[in-house]
Each structure stands twice: as structure tokens, then as C-alpha cells.
Amino acid sequence: MSWLTKYVRPKIRGLLKRDVPDNLWTNCPSCHQMVLVKELRRTLNVCPHCGFHMKVPAAERFEWTFDAGSYTRIELPKVAADPLGFRDQKRYTDRLKDARAKSGLDESLVVAHGRITGYPAVVAIMAYEFMAGTMGTALGEAFVAAARLAILQRSPLVIFTASGGARMQEGILSLMQMPRTTVAVQMLKDAGLPYIVVLTDPTTGGVSASFAMLGDVQIAEPKALIGFAGPRVIEDTVREKLPEGFQRSEYLLEHGMLDMVVERKNLRETLGRVIGLLTAAPPGDVFTETLPDPEEPGSEETPLPVN
Template sequence: MAMADHKDDKSGKPAQGQPPRERGGWLAKIAPGVRNLVAKRETPDNLWVKCPDTGEMLYRPDLEAALWVTPSGSHMRIGAAQRLRYTFDDGRFERIPSPVVVDDPLKFPDDKPYADRLKAARKATGEQDSMAIAFGNIRGEPAVVIVQDFNFMGGSLGMGAGEAFIKAAEEAVRRKVPLVIFTASGGARMQEGTLSLMQMARTTLALNEVKAAGLPYIVVLTDPTTGGVSASYAMLGDIHIAEPNAMIAFSGRRVIEQTIREVLPPGFQRAEFLVERGMVDLVAARSELPDVLASVLKTLMLGRARARAA
């Protein structure tokens, strides 16, 4: 008598003609509801974040509570909305809309259309371009703040960012308050060619208006600040503050070493090295920045008030 017709095959599946086995085993038979209680729960993909320094997996809520500063001290890159919440009192501020510019003025040819890159960046960040503007109080001191978002096409400087910077400068003059910028950029936006490079001159001219009004301009250099941004408005502040270990440079190590034919010291493009050489005034941890900024703004605005009185 052939018995093979009633046995499972080696794959563990019932043989042809045999009814499928009830799943769940003995536990499901005696307590059907238990299976749902002990079922495997799905873990969100973004619940753990890898530390860029140590490779340690960090619990996301703990990292958010620490302002995205890891236990090793690494200041991770953050978006514009987070930066504004961390900077202003109680996370409250007034957003100032940026001017609208033509998206693809040069019809730049690429493996992916520039217009599509912009759409993707806007969807990912929720911002119109790489700069966001807001007005509010920093420990009671009013200021217009610009945040450059590295998540938006590497914080690149294009027409949209240039117009946003000019708008922020105009708002600071109109409201008679200081202008603060958090820089983070890989440099000029190649898809806009010369139009991008023109923003270096245009932002500098806008700063002249701020300084002519006797208003402070404070730069907070975050990781990374490079290229045409470091060659223009990022280095024109009255005071330059940097986050720990922020990369601040014009071009990369290899390019510089090949140009001058010398080996450069370790960390020569980091904030701490630049403080020692006088290029940056001080380094401040992210949690300390509101207090540091408020102290600087209060001191500089007090000097302005005395000058006006005199």
C-alpha cells in the first residue's frame, strides 16, 4: 500500500490531496488569542541612527533629545526646521517667505533634469530652496535668522538662496534687528552656472546695507561650510562662531596639497584649528549656541545704542 500520498514532502508542504496544516501549533489551539499578543512587531526603519564617528547605533528619541549631538560629541547635520526650533525661544518664530525665482533658467542638461532634482529636494526637506528665513527672539534678543539646509542639494548657493539672503538682509534693516546665519554648503550650484556665482557678489552688497544701518551680522559655521559660500558671506561676519569639528574650507585637502605641493597638517580645515589661527572667533556646542548668540547680540546692539546716543 502506497503511503507516500499522505506524507509531507521534504519542503515541509502537505502532499497533494492532504488538507493544509493548521498554523500556530499547540499554543494556537489552546489559546487562539495568544498568537496575536506574541506576534512579531514591526520596528520602524528610522528608530536607530548610526553615529558617524563610532558606528554605534543610537536610539533616535535619545538623539533628538540631545539636539542630534551623539555621545561621542559629533554634531550631526540637521534641517532648517530643527535648527530654527533649537535657536529661538520656546521654538517659536515667524517664518519669512523667500522670493520665488525661475527654477531652471539655463535648461541645464544632466542625467536627471534639474527641475526634477529641485522637486525631489523640496519634497524631502519641505523647503523651497536651500535657505530658510525666520524672525524671533533668541534669549529675548530679536533677530532675523537664515538657515542654510545641507539636505537641500548640499546647501548649494543658487538664485533662490541668493534672493532669500537678500530678503533676510532687507528684513533685518526694516525691523532694525541683527542678522544671523547658520551656514552649511558645498558651494555654488553648478546647474545655474554663472548665475550662481553672481550670488556671491549680490549677497555681499546686501550685507553692506546691513552694516550701513549699524546692525550686527553674526555667522555660525556648521559642518560643512565650503566653496563659494566660505569665499563670500560666510566669512564677512562681525563675529564667527562654529560648531565643534565643523569642516570650514574653500576646496578639498587634495586640491590644496597638489597646488602648493606641501603636506598639510591634520585637521587644518576644522573649527578648532581655525580658532587657533584667528579665522574663527569661538567654538560653541549646539546646546550653548542660543546663550552665546544672545550674549553677542546684546553686547553689539548695546554698542549701537550708545553710538546713536552719542
């Protein structure tokens, strides 16, 4: 072994060696470009190369949606952890434990109330980091609790959707949440309160077939995948090539299924403007002054119509 190999090479390697964190870079799922995680934080998890709006943890979504320091998360009802005693490669209860440990959440829907540009609002966020945001009995209970809180506070309900659909480990019980959440939406409409949906990537399955498409105002982030079945499943079924951009936000907007497509950096201001228009309330007002309780006898004011 020469002195170059024995002494010089190890010293050169030591000089060139740097401690690089494993989470320094991430890959954009749309354009596959490498992006600095630090840069992503600055752009609100939007790819600086192609503008794709990546998935966002529920905690960060709350921070970006509510006014600074103005919101409070609520405790949600508890449900049976494993109603069917389901097991595939591992027990359903074990999957739930893993999901809770990784995400720091109890379930796939998180609810808070606070203010958006000064307007009081209840916000529900589907956490894709918890079992792909799938819909089970816990999500149904949480959605109903959010609707009831909005009615109690006379506030609009805003929900951010991100889901792979119904949760197969709960079988028919997960599908039963589709009519259940639909009834909760109707409760809001009967109370004359706005229900605003923000669809993010991806929103699919039973979620898109129920409460995700029932908003008085339907907003989506750019390039979000929105539909019931995935494009490949549809292509295999109809045996035809789908149009360019099929099931993406811009395609749905063009075909009348959305009201607007809004970039993430403008979402909070847009939500505040929409809430103000639907309630005709100045920022900071409680909506009971503008939207009286429909059950109150002899009320002189009439709640604003919400389509």
C-alpha cells in the same frame, strides 16, 4: 521533513519576530557608531559617543535657536526655476521638484524673525537637506531679503551656514551670488547692525568664500568642516600631508579665523549674549532706541561700531 522543522521552528520564529522600525537607529558619520534616533533627539543631534555635531533640518534649527513660540517665517522672493535650461542625467527642474518633495522646503535658505533670549533678531538658515545647501539665485535673493528685513526691523542678522558651495546647474549665475551677498552684508554694516555667522558642518565652496566669512562675530560648532576646497583636493594639489584636524573648527579657531567654537546646546544663550553685547540693548528692547537710523538727520546717538 521532521516535526521540529515543520511545527517548532515556525513557532519559535514567530515568538522572536519583532516589528523594528527602519529609522530606529542611525550611523554617526564621524565615529561610525550606531546611535538611537531617540537618543539623538535628546542630545540635539550630537553623537553621544564622540560629540560630533550632525546635520540638522532647518525646522529643528529654528526651534532650538528662537525662544519658544516667538518666531515667524517669512515668504521669500521667487526666481526663475531653471534660468539656463540645464540638464545632466535629469532636468534641473526635476531635481528641484525632488528636493522640494523630500525636504518640504522651497529652497536652500529659510528666513524667520523672532526673539533669541528676549532680543529681536532675523535668522537665516541654510538647509543642507535641500540639494546639499547649494547656493543659487534663489539663495541670493533670500539672503538679500533677510538683510533688508533686518535693516527694516533694526535687528541683527544671524545666519547658520551649511553648504556644498555654488550650484553647478545655474553656472555663472550661482557665482554671481557671491558679490551680491557680500553687498548685502555691507548694507548691514552701513546700517550699524550686527551680522553674526554660525558655521556648521560642512561649510565649503563659494559660500565660505563670501558671506560665511564676513561676520562681525564668527561662531562655529565643534568639529565642523570649514573651507573652500575639500582636504583631499588640497592634498592632491599641493602633494603634501595636511596637519591633523585641518579645516576643522578647532584648527580655524587656533589660527585666528573664528572667534569661538560653541556646543549646540549652548548656542542660543551664546547668541543672546553676543547680541546683547553688540547692541547694548536690554532684552525685549527694540534696537531703534539704541541704534538710530543712520539716515535720520540730527541724530544725537551714534550707532555702535561693528567690525
